[in-house]
Amino acid sequence: MSAPLETLASPWRHEEEIKKSRFLAQAMPVESPADALAWFESVGDPDATHNCWAYRIDDAYRFNDDGEPGGTAGRPILQAIDGQGCDRVAVLVTRWYGGIKLGAGGLARAYGGTAAECMRLAPRLPIVATGCLRLRCEFGELALVSARLREMEASIEQETFVADGAELSVRAPVDRLDAIAARIVDLTRGKVHPRRVDPC
Numbered sequence: 513m514s515a516p517l518e519t520l521a522s523p524w525r526h527e528e529e530i531k532k533s534r535f536l537a538q539a540m541p542v543e544s545p546a547d548a549l550a551w552f553e554s555v556g557d558p559d560a561t562h563n564c565w566a567y568r569i570d571d572a573y574r575f576n577d578d579g580e581p582g583g584t585a586g587r588p589i590l591q592a593i594d595g596q597g598c599d600r601v602a603v604l605v606t607r608w609y610g611g612i613k614l615g616a617g618g619l620a621r622a623y624g625g626t627a628a629e630c631m632r633l634a635p636r637l638p639i640v641a642t643g644c645l646r647l648r649c650e651f652g653e654l655a656l657v658s659a660r661l662r663e664m665e666a667s668i669e670q671e672t673f674v675a676d677g678a679e680l681s682v683r684a685p686v687d688r689l690d691a692i693a694a695r696i697v698d699l700t701r702g703k704v705h706p707r708r709v710d711p712c
Contacts, residue, residue, distance in 0.1 A: 517597055517598065517599040517638075517639045518597055518598055518599070518636040518637060518638055518639060519541045519598060519599060519600040519601055519636065519637055519639050520539055520540065520541040520598070520601055520631070520634050520635065520636055520637070521541075521634070521635040521636055521637045522541075522634070522635060523538065523539065523540045523541075524538070524539045524630055524631070524633065524634035524635070525537065525538050525539075525630065526626060526629050526630035526633055527626075528622075528625075528626050528629070529610075530614070530618075530622045530626075531610065531612040531614060531618070532610025532611055532612050533561075533607055533608065533609050533610040533612070533614070533622070534607070534608040534610065535605055535606070535607050535622055535623070535626040536605065536606045536626075537603060537604070537605045537626040537627045537629070537630035538555055538603070538604045538605075538606075538630070539601060539602070539603045539627070539630050539631055539634055540555075540601070540602050540603075541600055541601060542567060542569060542600055542601065542602045543569070543600060544569065545567065545569060545572055545574065547602075548567035548569065548574075548602035551602055551604075552565050552602065552604050555604055556604060556606065557606050560606045560607060560608050561607050561608055561609040562577075562578045562579055562580050562585065562606070562607045562609075563578050563604060563605075563606050564576060564577055564578045564580060564585035564586050564589060564604070564605050564606075564607070564623055565578075565586060565589060565602065565603060565604040565605070566586050566587070566589040566590035566592075566593060566602075566603055566627075567590075567593075567601065567602040567603070568590065568593045568594060568598065568599055568600070568601060569599065569600050570599065570600075573590055575587055575589060575590045580607075580619055580623075581616055581619065583616075583620070584616050584619035584620045584623065585605065585619060585620075585623040586623075587620075588620040588621075588623045588624030588627070589603050589605055589623055589624060589627040591624055592624045592625075592627035592628035592631065593627070593631065595628060596628055596631040596632060598631055598636070599639055600639065601631070603627045603630065603631070605623050605626055605627055607622075607623075640685050641685065641686045641687075642683050642684060642685055642686060643683070643684065643685075643686040643689050643708060643710065644669070644681055644682060644683050644708070644709045644710070645666075645681075645682045645684070645689060645692065645693055645706040645707065645708055645709070646679065646680070646681055646682070646706065646707055646709050647679070647680050647682065647696065647704050647705070647706040647707070648674070648677060648678070648679045648680075648704065649677050649678060649680070649700065649703070649704045650676055650677040650703070651676070651677050651678070653677075653700055653703070653704065654677060654678050656699065657680075657696060657699065657700065657704065658680075660695065660696065660699055661680075661682055661684075661692070661696075664684065664688065664691075664692050664695065665684060665685065665688065666682045666683065666684035666688075666692055667682070667683050667684070668680055668681070668682055669681045669682065669683050681709075682706070689708060692706070693705075693706040693707075693708075
């Protein structure tokens with residue numbers, strides 16, 4: 513069985529000098545491709561020689577060589593993300609050219625190696641698989657149900673008020689969904705029956 517994937521607990525930076533070129537890797541936890549692209553735009557240095565990047569978010573990924581020879585920068589950064597067992601991560605490696613050419617192999621090692629070392633040193637969190645429950649409860653039970661959900665590490669993603677109460681969409685770790693649903697049924701003496709929904 514493969515190890516669970518991890519994401520970064522916080523943004524991280526790692527810098528190396530390789531044959532007089534300066535390489536700065538910056539890594540960031542992201543939730544969507546749009547988040548990743550906006551982050552690349554905000555942290556890239558327009559005065560640097562190259563700002564090369566990659567992201568991996570579940571099955572979605574992209575990479576960019578930013579003028580380096582094809583396959584020598586973005587793809588090695590993506591391979592570093594995958595090789596470190598990371599997901600929901602964006603990595604930007606900025607290069608300031610120092611006057612010595614590295615060649616295709618040297619570039620791939622520099623970009624991929626700087627990215628991998630950045631993620632290796634960064635604090636990480638396991639990615640916990642989550643699922644969703646939907647439930648409807650009366651106003652009189654709403655405060656109690658909401659409080660118990662929070663105690664059970666469930667988060668209310670959406671709350672929609674209806675004539676006699678509220679409809680809640682709740683996210684929680686997949687392995688706790690059945691226990692949470694059973695606890696809510698007990699708590700409301702069978703008046704509320706959460707149901708699993710997929711996708712959320």
